[in-house]
Amino acid sequence: MLVIDRIKEMSGSGEWPPGTRLPSEFELAKMFGVSRATLREALRVLEEEGAVVRRHGIGTFIAERSLVQAGIEQLFSVTEWIERAGRKPGTIGFTVGEELTTQEDQESFGFSVPVELYLIHRIRTANGDPVVYCEDRVPKSILPRGLHGFDGSLFEHLEAAGRSIAYARTVIKPIAWHPEVFPALDVKDGQALLLLEQMHYDASDSPVLLSANYFRTDTFHFHVLRRRPKE
Structure with a gap:
């Protein structure tokens, strides 16, 4: 046309x-x-x-050019991704709840009985624009001081508590609709989000953070380097 x-x-x-x-x-x-x-x-x-x-x-x-074009094999926090793109990270819609782990949470963390955890919801912004919806679960035992002093980067807060993130296991899913997330990120009809479901581990291979991050695909572009196996 x-x-x-x-x-x-x-x-x-x-x-x-x-x-x-x-x-x-x-x-x-x-x-x-x-x-x-x-x-x-x-x-x-x-x-x-x-x-x-x-x-x-x-x-x-x-439209602004893609905020991030990065290899998804690189593990950065959302804050780091935004900062590396030269934008100012921010947070809106910040809520914290406390609840017992579900059966699915227990299996993910490897718990045999229900434990209390923090459930954190945030909308991350870049120069004021909402770009990522974050849902994070952290066992309360991992943060003995709770979320006191938390200022946006959960990775940094965990590091200050002596539980630095070493790696994560990630499941990637395209999301065509979500009744809460789409309006929160101002996603238009016909567009989709990219969901990264991740369990994060510390250097001792202990699970410390379960996250579900919904990325706007007009803002974040990820790629993966793939190689042919050696025979």
Whole structure:
């Protein structure tokens, strides 16, 4: 479609750099010589592709380039990922609860009986934009001082408690819908999230943190280096 190609061309050439607010629908339709209906369909396609971002009541913007493009074999905290991309990490929607482990939690941590754990929900932001929804479970016994002094990076808080993260076992899932997470991250219809379910271990191979992190795919791009096995 002509409109899609032209907007991508103007974005790629630097005429409309990432973050640029596009002219109104009326002005764009006049600029490209198309009907408003044709223009809206083009913007819908571009939004699904992640090329533009439409903010209700504000306007349509050229999407920022991917925040992170990293090998998923590298274990960084969300805070570190955001900082490495040159953005300012933040947290909103921070809640902490205390509950007993479920049967599934007990199997994950290797407990034979229910134990108390912290259940932490957070929305992580990059320069103020919500980009990751985090759900973390930590046994209370691992944090004897609780979450006193916790300022955003759970990895750093665990390290201060003497339980540094050494590695994690990760399951990766595409998520087409979640009634709580999608609205929290302002995910549009037709877009998906990438869920990383991870059990984190310390240097003694003890499980210390069970996390479920939902990443916006228009912001985080992960890749994996794969090699042919040696015969």
